[in-house]
Amino acid sequence: MKALRIERSLARFAAARVAGSLAPGAGAAYGPLGIDDVDPPELPGPEWVWLRPRLAGICGSDLSTVDGTASRYFEPIVSFPFTPGHEVVADTEDDHRVVLEPVLGCVARGIEPPCVACARGDLGGCERLAFGDLSPGLQTGYCCDTGGGWSTHMVAHPSQLHPVPDGMSDEAAVMVEPTACAVHAALRHPITEGDTVVVLGAGTLGLLTIAALRQLTPAGTIITAARYPHQMQLARTLGADQVCEPGALPRVVRRLTSSLAYRDQLTGGCDVVLDCVGDSDSLAQSLAIVRPKGTVVVVGMPNQVKLELTTLWHRETALVGAYAYGLERPTAATGDEARRTFDLAFELVQTADLGRLVTAAYPLRDYRDAIAHAASAGRRGAVKVVFDLREEKERIH
Amino acid sequence: MPRPGFVLEVDRSTPPLLFWRGEGFSLERLPAGRTRVVYGPEPLDPVKDVDGTIRRALLEPVDSDPLPALLFPGMKLTIAFDDVSLPLPKMRRPDVRQRVIEAVLDLAAEAGVDDVHIIAALALHRRMTEAELRHAVGDRVYDAFAPSGRLYNHDAEDPDNLSYLGSTPNGEEVEINKRAAESDLLVYVNINLVAMDGGWKSTATGLASYRSLRHHHNVSTMQQSRSFMDRHRSELHHSNWRMGQVIQDAGVTVFQIETTLNTDIFPEPFGFLAKREWEWSPRDRGTYVATTKALKRTPERVKRKIFQSMESPHQMTGVTAGAVDAVHQLTTERVHQQQLVPVEGQTDILTMGIPYICPYNVDSIMNPILVMCTGLGYYFNFYRGRPLVREGGVVIMTHPTYWDFHPVHHPSYIDFFEQVLADTTDPLEIEARYEKQFAEDEWYRHLYRTSYAYHGVHPFYMWYWGAHAMQHVGRVIIVGGDPRAVRRLGFTPASTMDDALEMATDTVGRHPTITHLHTPPLLLADVQ
Numbered sequence: 065m066k067a068l069r070i071e072r073s074l075a076r077f078a079a080a081r082v083a084g085s086l087a088p089g090a091g092a093a094y095g096p097l098g099i100d101d102v103d104p105p106e107l108p109g110p111e112w113v114w115l116r117p118r119l120a121g122i123c124g125s126d127l128s129t130v131d132g133t134a135s136r137y138f139e140p141i142v143s144f145p146f147t148p149g150h151e152v153v154a155d156t157e158d159d160h161r162v163v164l165e166p167v168l169g170c171v172a173r174g175i176e177p178p179c180v181a182c183a184r185g186d187l188g189g190c191e192r193l194a195f196g197d198l199s200p201g202l203q204t205g206y207c208c209d210t211g212g213g214w215s216t217h218m219v220a221h222p223s224q225l226h227p228v229p230d231g232m233s234d235e236a237a238v239m240v241e242p243t244a245c246a247v248h249a250a251l252r253h254p255i256t257e258g259d260t261v262v263v264l265g266a267g268t269l270g271l272l273t274i275a276a277l278r279q280l281t282p283a284g285t286i287i288t289a290a291r292y293p294h295q296m297q298l299a300r301t302l303g304a305d306q307v308c309e310p311g312a313l314p315r316v317v318r319r320l321t322s323s324l325a326y327r328d329q330l331t332g333g334c335d336v337v338l339d340c341v342g343d344s345d346s347l348a349q350s351l352a353i354v355r356p357k358g359t360v361v362v363v364g365m366p367n368q369v370k371l372e373l374t375t376l377w378h379r380e381t382a383l384v385g386a387y388a389y390g391l392e393r394p395t396a397a398t399g400d401e402a403r404r405t406f407d408l409a410f411e412l413v414q415t416a417d418l419g420r421l422v423t424a425a426y427p428l429r430d431y432r433d434a435i436a437h438a439a440s441a442g443r444r445g446a447v448k449v450v451f452d453l454r455e456e457k458e459r460i461h
Numbered sequence: 462m463p464r465p466g467f468v469l470e471v472d473r474s475t476p477p478l479l480f481w482r483g484e485g486f487s488l489e490r491l492p493a494g495r496t497r498v499v500y501g502p503e504p505l506d507p508v509k510d511v512d513g514t515i516r517r518a519l520l521e522p523v524d525s526d527p528l529p530a531l532l533f534p535g536m537k538l539t540i541a542f543d544d545v546s547l548p549l550p551k552m553r554r555p556d557v558r559q560r561v562i563e564a565v566l567d568l569a570a571e572a573g574v575d576d577v578h579i580i581a582a583l584a585l586h587r588r589m590t591e592a593e594l595r596h597a598v599g600d601r602v603y604d605a606f607a608p609s610g611r612l613y614n615h616d617a618e619d620p621d622n623l624s625y626l627g628s629t630p631n632g633e634e635v636e637i638n639k640r641a642a643e644s645d646l647l648v649y650v651n652i653n654l655v656a657m658d659g660g661w662k663s664t665a666t667g668l669a670s671y672r673s674l675r676h677h678h679n680v681s682t683m684q685q686s687r688s689f690m691d692r693h694r695s696e697l698h699h700s701n702w703r704m705g706q707v708i709q710d711a712g713v714t715v716f717q718i719e720t721t722l723n724t725d726i727f728p729e730p731f732g733f734l735a736k737r738e739w740e741w742s743p744r745d746r747g748t749y750v751a752t753t754k755a756l757k758r759t760p761e762r763v764k765r766k767i768f769q770s771m772e773s774p775h776q777m778t779g780v781t782a783g784a785v786d787a788v789h790q791l792t793t794e795r796v797h798q799q800q801l802v803p804v805e806g807q808t809d810i811l812t813m814g815i816p817y818i819c820p821y822n823v824d825s826i827m828n829p830i831l832v833m834c835t836g837l838g839y840y841f842n843f844y845r846g847r848p849l850v851r852e853g854g855v856v857i858m859t860h861p862t863y864w865d866f867h868p869v870h871h872p873s874y875i876d877f878f879e880q881v882l883a884d885t886t887d888p889l890e891i892e893a894r895y896e897k898q899f900a901e902d903e904w905y906r907h908l909y910r911t912s913y914a915y916h917g918v919h920p921f922y923m924w925y926w927g928a929h930a931m932q933h934v935g936r937v938i939i940v941g942g943d944p945r946a947v948r949r950l951g952f953t954p955a956s957t958m959d960d961a962l963e964m965a966t967d968t969v970g971r972h973p974t975i976t977h978l979h980t981p982p983l984l985l986a987d988v989q
Contacts, residue, residue, distance in 0.1 A: 312879040319876055324904045 067215030084131025089439025120213025121151030149213025188388030236419030278303025466802030481814030501984030522783030582667030661705030809973030838926030862942030
């Protein structure tokens with residue numbers, strides 16, 4: 065079968081890092097990613113099933129891996145060679161469409177009893193990501209045993225599968241996983257009625273987070289900064305009240321929160337920032353625009369950052385991470401009972417018509433173009449770039 | 462004998478015409494046979510004995526007792542004067558306000574008046590610096606009054622120093638400076654640079670608060686002021702006059718002193734900028750070429766400094782004192798004498814060169830909002846009768862329109878430009894959705910009161926100033942402007958005048974008529 069794979073090669077990771085620093089996405093041409101004819105992965109256990117991916121998204125974390133900039137923190141919880149692709153809508157062997165929930169928690173790993181986090185449904189917090197029946201891998205798409213969405217065949221545990229409702233397009237279905245991340249991020253910190261919330265970043269994750277905030281929380285004013293006109297337009301339609309250019313953000317926050325300022329430092333600020341970028345600049349800006357005792361939720365995958373933390377100390381800012389999904393506690397918008405993040409994501413994708421964010425699709429063989437497009441999506445007027453495997457020859461046969 | 466203004470029909474022999482472009486200028490050829498140029502009258506002769514004329518005006522006022530008869534020991538006297546926005550460019554020392562204030566103070570001293578306050582009537586403009594106050598009132602007055610806290614800037618956001626006097630039959634609240642309201646006599650020292658200035662607008666606007674100003678500084682009023690340079694057809698002035706009645710009814714006695722200046726505004730060697738192009742001498746042409754080349758090589762900040770430091774030789778053409786209405790009528794006649802030009806009919810395209818200065822960027826930056834305000838607010842409204850450009854016509858301005866703001870003077874302008882105009886350029890929508898937020902913003906209020914910032918609401922007023930023009934014209938093109946900034950204003954950028962004229966044909970058709978407003982110096986087109 066055809067599969068894109070990441071090999072463990074320090075030289076290639078170094079080359080990718082250099083290439084990626086010159087042009088985002090260029091790591092696809094020089095780095096550890098390659099297209100291979102490989103044997104399909106074996107079923108890791110009797111319950112496991114075969115999947116034939118239909119669409120598989122390219123995510124920011126995939127791009128950082130391809131460009132060799134991902135944190136070395138992940139080394140113990142990935143296994144090489146692996147096929148990326150964790151945003152997946154696929155066909156089962158009996159031709160049912162499913163969306164993959166990619167976290168490889170205790171149930172998928174055959175670990176009994178499950179860890180404390182998995183036992184309470186907090187899949188993203190699984191403490192056994194390198195143990196059990198599978199090789200290390202925090203998710204499908206980072207594990208050498210499961211394959212991934214950037215191929216024509218992969219395997220999955222039934223606990224990872226969510227049936228796609230009739231009438232839901234593949235484009236909408238492939239947005240469920242990133243939407244689940246956004247839902248979890250929006251619900252990670254309790255947002256109270258009327259809170260002013262800033263979303264940093266207006267790429268896929270930022271836009272989905274805006275939609276999740278608007279639909280699932282009682283947030284008051286939602287502010288975001290966007291570089292490109294299509295991002296601004298989408299941010300508004302998905303629920304942002306004020307969209308500005310990045311350089312204007314501190315001034316927008318100052319004005320809308322009736323803050324004063326000491327030179328460039330705000331005396332107040334917004335209640336919550338959801339940083340969907342996760343680099344030094346965005347985190348520094350998050351700390352600068354959040355009010356004293358406010359909360360910064362790190363949604364975008366960060367790497368090593370250099371950060372002035374005096375403001376965090378002085379203003380008693382809470383800095384929390386938001387990774388993946390699991391079980392969300394009940395809120396006024398989600399009902400009286402805890403619900404799986406993916407269930408909320410399915411609903412949000414449909415109500416907010418999030419399938420429209422899929423703006424470009426490539427066959428596997430054009431993976432370099434696809435990666436380059438995804439890495440410069442904003443500049444090129446795109447949001448979500450996916451691999452379209454529906455017409456792949458090997459998949460059809 | 463100064464020559465009156467006139468309208469030149471452009472033909473093949475007409476030399477290229479001067480267009481201001483911020484801190485610079487260009488010469489442009491406009492199509493022969495369908496272009497006309499409106500030139501203002503030459504500078505009127507100034508009064509010969511300025512101090513004597515001022516003293517005579519105070520002793521022989523119109524419709525009022527002489528000033529000495531209004532002064533008595535133990536009284537509270539307040540002298541208010543127009544702020545840094547007038548005149549433009551600032552005049553060489555001694556400023557006419559200094560001369561008038563010194564004359565008033567002499568009479569006050571003769572009458573034994575001790576309790577005198579002098580207030581810069583700046584409404585929601587930025588506070589004047591010490592240097593600016595010294596320039597306006599003179600060192601002697603400044604040193605005598607400022608150290609003891611008796612010479613200061615009006616503060617429209619100081620609730621303890623504002624007096625609510627009542628409201629007009631139209632429900633317009635009148636709230637003005639408390640000291641002025643509670644004085645036995647308020648002497649207002651005015652400079653009438655354009656027909657809009659003076660009259661009841663001096664006190665009812667210059668010494669008012671936002672609570673009061675919002676009743677006439679709004680979109681509806683501006684769209685019903687046709688133009689605001691024509692008091693009798695200006696809703697802006699009707700509102701101010703109604704407020705003036707409330708002020709009078711509240712017992713405030715106003716002794717109005719209005720001065721007029723001639724249009725001799727460019728010092729040598731830049732006098733040629735006011736001349737008609739075909740009358741330029743070889744030396745003028747040489748100066749033009751040398752200046753233009755030098756300016757092209759000069760950094761923006763330096764150019765700005767050079768132009769802003771220019772002091773005009775303009776001189777006083779008259780002064781009238783007494784009752785507000787009577788004084789203002791005579792003043793307006795003198796302004797008309799200096800600026801009025803009869804023009805036959807309207808035009809399809811109105812062209813204008815926007816200079817480096819307007820009332821709101823003295824020692825500051827002509828930001829994009831002020832470019833709009835100068836072109837569509839002021840120049841478009843330099844008419845009496847009908848607008849120079851026909852309804853649905855095109856306005857073409859020349860200006861670099863940098864995306865650049867003075868961070869101290871115009872903080873709320875930055876937010877207005879970045880946040881409000883990014884959302885909408887519709888004055889009515891802007892007024893409804895954003896004005897209150899900006900007007901009541903605590904940070905802007907703080908900067909207005911303690912720094913040198915225009916009030917938070919001021920950029921809105923600038924936008925409203927252009928509301929009548931925006932409603933009237935079909936398209937606005939800015940030649941030579943930063944395309945991003947021009948588009949943010951809702952206008953069309955063009956690289957050259959030829960491009961702009963070509964673009965304009967989409968709106969007004971082929972072979973449109975063109976009128977160029979040759980200003981500065983200022984003029985008022987009497988469109989028949």
